[in-house]
Amino acid sequence: SSALTPKEHREPSRLWHTFCDMNTVAKGPEFVVARAEGVWLWDQSGDRYLDGTASLWYCNVGHGRAEIADAVHRQMTTLDAYTVYGDFANAPAMELSERLAAHAPVADPRVILTCGGGESIDTAAKLARSYWVTQGQPQRQHLISRTGGYHGLNGFGTSIIGMERFRSGYGKLIEDTSVVRHDSAAALEAEILRVGADRVAAFFAEPVIGAGGVFLPPENYFTDVARICQKYGVLFVVDSVICGFARMGNWFGIERFGVSPDMIVFAKGVSSGYLPLGGVVVNGRVADPFWNEAGNPFLHGTTYAGHPSACAAAMANLDILEREDLFTVSREVETHLDSALRGLADHPLVAEVRSGTGVMGAVELTEEALNERGVTTAEVFAEARTRGVIVRPVPKALLVSPPLVITWEQIDHMTSTLSSALDAVMARH
């Protein structure tokens, strides 16, 4: 029925794809995702693929949940959209904030709503700096983040990202930022002392580093980090954009490590991506100076803040998470995924498998494969996709983060397909 039949025609569309070199994309037909249901996607020719990445880490409840669509329809025909600003509120935004606050491991929480992760990171960064202004310490501006950390690509996110390739080519980024090794709390303390504790505003960390390659924190890392932040008064901001909403078997990921941050940034799984939504849970310490009689308005926000239809999607999504107890399911999936991925560790092209904390994993290729044989993760990705499984290539690894409703059989299908894809690539090099 569609005029576009990308499998046959070689003319690229006018759509500029993000995160890629359009010269490469324009050389072949675009991969048009036409339909999705559960863990499955179909392209326009009707070929089926297992969505091993839940799109970009977000479709926690799986695709095609009619009850989310129904909730959005009901909301859109009641109140489609109205911005939360000034004294305007709406019921879905208020209910969602209550629900998130009830489960967030922060003291006396308040919730700011946005449209995604990167926007929320910028909100948290501005709020951190602004908080110190309210404390009479405007020089506390420095933001510390971690190698491999990904925090979206807005202004602050681009400036604190722990992957160099995303930072260059845009002129001067936001100043007073630095990156420390992700595997060492001592490195954070050393950096705070180098900068001067009285100049550091906040530290940003993902519970498990996602897009940077699935790096799990060492034993006691977050307890040490929380203690160090407290010792120097540095605000501790957790980026739970990937790790939230049952991907780590709990609400915000960081609960796994028993610490209570000052802010939690969320997005993705809050609505399983059915509509764009994100936000920041802010503790009382940070929020109070803006809520008390001191008169400190936080002059920041967006047009779609607290979008009622997006919030209705999130509420229906959270209903599913709770009703199907995807928190418990997630822990079981995590265990099975971990052992299935470990089966790939012996493959000659594979250096390391990282998994076992949350429903996510990385299969990293050896330096020999990458540098001497000239294997690319893009080739492995392409071979897997040809065989009907979507994984995600990053420079050294293939990442997986399937919907939490994946079955054991589907996990095994995903990992055995990845294994065949590795074999096919090895045979070529």
Ligand code: PLP
């Ligand atoms: N933070 C983390 C940990 C992420 O993984 C992402 C996106 O992948 C973001 C922030 C940015 O979110 P968005 O792409 O919605 O701006």
